[in-house]
Amino acid sequence: MTAEPLLEAQNLAVRYPNGEMALHDVSFKIKSPSFMAIIGPNGSGKSTLIKAFLGLIRPFRGTIKVNGFDSVKNSGKIRKMIRYVPQRDRIELTVPMKVKDIVLMGRLLKKLPPRFASSKDIKISRDALEQVDMVDLWNRPFPELSGGQRQRVLVARALASDGSILVLDEPLSGTDVESQDLIVEALDKYHKENDVSIIMVTHDLNPIHTLVEEVLLLKNTVIGIGEPCSVMDPELMKKVYGPTARIVEYAGHRYCMTRDSGIDRHD
Numbered sequence: 001m002t003a004e005p006l007l008e009a010q011n012l013a014v015r016y017p018n019g020e021m022a023l024h025d026v027s028f029k030i031k032s033p034s035f036m037a038i039i040g041p042n043g044s045g046k047s048t049l050i051k052a053f054l055g056l057i058r059p060f061r062g063t064i065k066v067n068g069f070d071s072v073k074n075s076g077k078i079r080k081m082i083r084y085v086p087q088r089d090r091i092e093l094t095v096p097m098k099v100k101d102i103v104l105m106g107r108l109l110k111k112l113p114p115r116f117a118s119s120k121d122i123k124i125s126r127d128a129l130e131q132v133d134m135v136d137l138w139n140r141p142f143p144e145l146s147g148g149q150r151q152r153v154l155v156a157r158a159l160a161s162d163g164s165i166l167v168l169d170e171p172l173s174g175t176d177v178e179s180q181d182l183i184v185e186a187l188d189k190y191h192k193e194n195d196v197s198i199i200m201v202t203h204d205l206n207p208i209h210t211l212v213e214e215v216l217l218l219k220n221t222v223i224g225i226g227e228p229c230s231v232m233d234p235e236l237m238k239k240v241y242g243p244t245a246r247i248v249e250y251a252g253h254r255y256c257m258t259r260d261s262g263i264d265r266h267d
């Protein structure tokens with residue numbers, strides 16, 4: 001555990017080379033350790049924020065720090081702490097790797113060459129696949145899996161590798177309710193048992209809102225931050241998702257219905 005905040009942005013702005021200002025005037029602080037969600041509509045800068053704190057994009061203005069380390073000055077240190085599951089459509093599928101190779105890669109990449117899997121690496125990788133109910137597919141070629149199965153394998157790879165922060169960009173997209181539950185439960189268990197922080201981008205907060213401690217709501221700048229119920233505020237949601245967004249309270253929890261999550265299509 002560290003006294004430094006998990007994430008701290010000060011007046012952060014990120015601009016792509018084509019002039020697109022994806023983030024502007026972003027300032028916030030999230031304590032560590034935490035299970036946090038980053039939410040917001042398409043194009044709101046969620047993936048950009050991740051790329052900024054991983055040091056993959058330089059800020060145009062301002063700073064962002066991870067556990068006190070600056071994304072520009074200490075990017076090497078940050079990458080050692082973080083395991084990153086990118087947004088699915090960016091994963092290379094032309095290489096005919098097996099499920100086991102994908103998960104073991106999470107461990108082997110942090111070793112010096114020559115990289116051989118030890119029996120410990122194999123055990124940890126199998127345990128991680130077990131968590132998401134995928135261990136039976138150990139020898140299956142990864143590109144043959146369905147989209148939801150691939151997501152589960154990628155989550156297992158992140159669970160199997162080392163690092164005190166897990167960053168997942170939309171791990172629930174394209175998965176059915178059963179896969180979502182498996183992924184969310186595996187992450188929650190892992191967070192609680194290992195003192196690991198989890199930063200998860202999600203399109204729909206509903207599957208995880210009872211588990212996450214902090215939510216950052218973005219629309220190219222910070223619209224809301226805090227515990228899920230305070231961010232699930234009708235006015236904030238309308239500001240971001242438009243006038244059709246609704247908040248429903250059920251069994252002591254607040255659920256948000258937007259056209260994004262598809263629940264209010266009949267209203």
Ligand SMILES: Nc1ncnc2c1ncn2[C@@H]1O[C@H](COP(=O)(O)OP(=O)(O)OP(=O)(O)O)[C@@H](O)[C@H]1O
Nearest residue numbers: 016017018020022041042043044045046047048049
């Ligand atoms: N490589 C890039 N070059 C130029 N503009 C980009 C690039 N990547 C993203 N953008 C733009 O920056 C803005 C934020 O994009 P970003 O990918 O961070 O959004 P997002 O919140 O992750 O969206 P989604 O929910 O669709 O994944 C968008 O307007 C997008 O068009």
Ligand SMILES: [Mg+2]
Nearest residue numbers: 046047048087
């Ligand atoms: Mg994205």
